[in-house]
Amino acid sequence: MAFATSSATLQLASSLHGEALSSSSKSNIFMGPPVTFSVSTLSGKQLHSRKQLVVFSKKLSGLAEAMRIKRERELKSTTKGIRRPPLRRGKVSPRLPVPDHIPKPPYVGSNLLPEIASEYQTHDSEGIACMRAACELAARVLDNAGKLIRPSVTTNEIDKAVHQMIIDAGAYPSPLGYGGFPKSVCTSVNECMCHGIPDSRQLQDGDIINIDVTVYLNGYHGDTSKTFLCGDVSDAMKRLVKVTEECLERGIAVCKDGTSFKKIGKRISEHAEKYGYGVVERFVGHGVGTVFHSEPFIYHHRNDQPGHMVEGQTFTIEPILTLGSTECITWPDNWTAVAADGSAAAQFEHTILITRTGAEILTTY
Secondary structure, eight states, X not given: OOOOEESSSOBOOSOSSOOBEEGGGBOOTXXXXXXXXXXXXXXXXXXXXXXXXXXXXXXXXXHHHHHHHHHHHHHHHHHTTTOOOOOOOOOOOOXXXXXXXXXXXXXXXXXXOOXXXXXXXXXXXXXXXXXXXXXXXXXXXXXXXXXXXOTTOBHHHHHHHHHHHHHHTTOEETTTTGGGOOSSSEEEETTEEEOOXXXXXBOOXXXXXXXXXXXXXXXXXXXXXXXXXXXXXXXXXXXXXHHHHHHHHHHHHTOOTTOBTHHHHHHHHHHHHHTTOEEOSSOOEEEOSSSSSEEEEEOSSOBOOOOBOOTTBEEEEOOEEESSOOOEEEOTTSOOEEETTOOOEEEOBEEEEEOSSSEEEOSOO
């Protein structure tokens, strides 16, 4: 799940797989003092370099403008001929029961949001085996949930199926009761960036939906999500989904023991910008293991945050990309986060294990 960036101190707001973070994380790499030159002191070679710099700057400016226009066209193409109304809350049914014999996370029974653990989730061989089992189950449940997607199916039906699959495996659905979250899975449709609460709304032909599954098995959480297509989806939205998954893959590709966390955001931003997509800064990845959410916070945009990966560590990477604005509005339910301009958003997530030479994706099936 994703964490939310606030302009003040670190706090957990509207997050299942996402916590609130300080906006001081925002990168300032494009800002700095102005550079001035005195023509009388510049040599011919320096003048030539300056001209090259000006030309390069113009090229960058032109590229940014071209990508802005492209994004506007993409956004228009998603609604052309569809006139889909904005997402509205349907009826939310009561939470589903979990058998008493299934072990539950310590936060169950409290409606308060748990504090984010400061300890990194680093494991010995036994812990890694437990993480693999939990993550494999989460991936299998997500895969089966995706097979349910078709027009007229409600997100509440998806929640029921996910809930049953998890408890049948002897595990607990981690979102259920986390900070008062009323369901066993997050279902985020179209402009919903994350933390959508399953309800009575039927999926429509042309929708996209992110299903976010986390399971608690033998004391360990496995966390994963994927954006699925429902029926005949527009080319623009298909491309957004494809590029978002590619961003996740590129973020994982840089991971290994000793690598700085900030390289993840750099790689994701570079790829998203090629297509003119916005990377949502408010929600980030997190450590995951014996606790649902812990440090480090994994930023998906360019940033200067400190810290390096350590062998044996597990955390999530879960970028959210949009066709339009990256700003979001949280519904009165205190969970559902939707794009401020109503544009489509897509998200993909894996839990990974840091190794000496790379990263192992634990949430594969």
